[in-house]
Amino acid sequence: MTTAGTYTPQPGAAPLPRMIAAQAALETKMLLRNGEQLLLTVVIPTLLLVLFSSVDIVDTGKGEAVDFLTPGILALAVMSTAFTGQAIATGFERRYGVLKRLAASPLPRWALMTAKTASVLVTEVLQVILLTVIAFALGWSPHGNPGAVLLLLVLGTAAFSGLGLLMAGTLKAEATLAAANLVFLLLLVGGGVVVPLEKFGPAGQHVLGLLPISALSNGLRDVLQHGAGVPWGDLGILAAWAVVALAAAGKFFRWE
Amino acid sequence: MRSEPVVQVQALVKRYGAKTAVNGLDLVAGAGVTAVLGPNGAGKTTTVETCEGYRKPDSGTVRVLGLDPVRQSAELRPRIGVMLQSGGVYSGARADEMLRHVAKLHAHPLDVDALVERLGLGGCGRTSYRRLSGGQQQRLALAMAVVGRPELVFLDEPTAGLDPQARRATWDLVRDLRADGVSVILTTHYMEEAEQLADDVAIIDGGKVIAQGSPEELCKGGAENTLRFTGRPGLDVGSLLKALPADCTAAELTPGGYRVAGKVDPQLLATVTSWCAQHGVMPDRISVERHTLEDVFLELTGKELRS
Numbered sequence: 001m002t003t004a005g006t007y008t009p010q011p012g013a014a015p016l017p018r019m020i021a022a023q024a025a026l027e028t029k030m031l032l033r034n035g036e037q038l039l040l041t042v043v044i045p046t047l048l049l050v051l052f053s054s055v056d057i058v059d060t061g062k063g064e065a066v067d068f069l070t071p072g073i074l075a076l077a078v079m080s081t082a083f084t085g086q087a088i089a090t091g092f093e094r095r096y097g098v099l100k101r102l103a104a105s106p107l108p109r110w111a112l113m114t115a116k117t118a119s120v121l122v123t124e125v126l127q128v129i130l131l132t133v134i135a136f137a138l139g140w141s142p143h144g145n146p147g148a149v150l151l152l153l154v155l156g157t158a159a160f161s162g163l164g165l166l167m168a169g170t171l172k173a174e175a176t177l178a179a180a181n182l183v184f185l186l187l188l189v190g191g192g193v194v195v196p197l198e199k200f201g202p203a204g205q206h207v208l209g210l211l212p213i214s215a216l217s218n219g220l221r222d223v224l225q226h227g228a229g230v231p232w233g234d235l236g237i238l239a240a241w242a243v244v245a246l247a248a249a250g251k252f253f254r255w256e
Numbered sequence: 257m258r259s260e261p262v263v264q265v266q267a268l269v270k271r272y273g274a275k276t277a278v279n280g281l282d283l284v285a286g287a288g289v290t291a292v293l294g295p296n297g298a299g300k301t302t303t304v305e306t307c308e309g310y311r312k313p314d315s316g317t318v319r320v321l322g323l324d325p326v327r328q329s330a331e332l333r334p335r336i337g338v339m340l341q342s343g344g345v346y347s348g349a350r351a352d353e354m355l356r357h358v359a360k361l362h363a364h365p366l367d368v369d370a371l372v373e374r375l376g377l378g379g380c381g382r383t384s385y386r387r388l389s390g391g392q393q394q395r396l397a398l399a400m401a402v403v404g405r406p407e408l409v410f411l412d413e414p415t416a417g418l419d420p421q422a423r424r425a426t427w428d429l430v431r432d433l434r435a436d437g438v439s440v441i442l443t444t445h446y447m448e449e450a451e452q453l454a455d456d457v458a459i460i461d462g463g464k465v466i467a468q469g470s471p472e473e474l475c476k477g478g479a480e481n482t483l484r485f486t487g488r489p490g491l492d493v494g495s496l497l498k499a500l501p502a503d504c505t506a507a508e509l510t511p512g513g514y515r516v517a518g519k520v521d522p523q524l525l526a527t528v529t530s531w532c533a534q535h536g537v538m539p540d541r542i543s544v545e546r547h548t549l550e551d552v553f554l555e556l557t558g559k560e561l562r563s
Binding site: 004005019023093097098 | 308330340349360362366370400433437
């Protein structure tokens, strides 16, 4: 039995930074523990990078295949975590009342979203390290401005997070699961990740180029493969997606 | 245990589309344990979730610890503990991991290991939440509600589906919370639970509170209690009746089987036994039949099944 006074009220919220750090750590742990999530965020990008770099499946234009593929795979990694993974995880958290329960805790909603973003960024850093190491092992020789790369990755993350949360906050968990995987697959094929957009003809290339995944993969490729400066056009497309998607998610997200 | 109200609900109305879930509900809960009883669909969960800040009232006012649960949510949330009817935990999280996490969101949490031990969650080990038994999931949700050392705890059907041991453990915890000055609002279907735990019971039906009081008060109201005894047949019931208070009745129902109906209190019992002593009657098998909370509940809410 417990001694008297054990439960004597002593309420209070923990300091915000501690709450956010704890929430981000838990979210990251949940993600890394989930087999399906690892398949999406680690196994598929790694396999595609290794397979398409070493076997001549798709004509990736002149130059080394790995120099073409690595920027695309980095874009895919961002999409897999910020969009697909986050949409599925958040959809099920909503379904199982996790978001509801946390809404009654001292953690403010904005802090929960901040923690989710932090968890996505931590996962992306791990992905980028892993994929970069593999790419170097495959003979990758990147160029360009690291600042532009970082800017692309951050804006890409914002755009995909907005889209993922919009989906998770409006659809049923099962629908989110199906739709997020389908979108992942379609954008993998049609977003300039492993297949150059030129293969879709001039008109197709033009339309597909407006997708966030194409903007991210093309932008990264311009910088890392061709040593271009800051790719303002692609950054603009990503920024537009980010603003629209995050605003829509903020407006339509339902917590229960 | 009566003081400042911890929950004050006035004329609360909450509709979901065309359906009115709560229809002008008034409820004042003081310190201690308040049980909210009611049939399925009576509006219990909606009322509690409005107090927790999940639902915005369509009309009426709700104050919890003096605060508006929607507008002053940031101030209120650290001070309350919430146990949802189900879920609320990451499906891949382990019990102690989730509890430790909720503890980290509070400034002065309880000792997690002691709480895990206390609620018998130590055996969950590395099992993820989705693979825990229903009872383990319930106890984890209860632990999550109290770990932040709140002033007020909302428990929505805390023992639904629990085995008797787990139910006792939950009751013991609620009693300890009360003893240490934590107020508890719990919804339940179990009359016994309300009788065992509650200082105050509110019976809700059709989105309104239809009766409120201590379990004793509620049981005293409604139909009267009865006292039965057996003695030799043919006793002078008229003389017994004269000895009793005016609002009591007495009758020999079967030869030697007597019944006194009325407000059965210690005084009445003494009156009956001393009358028996004066008349040389040994009142065998004397018994008091208390009106149970379940009787009151069924009287008030009807006996027919609800859809």
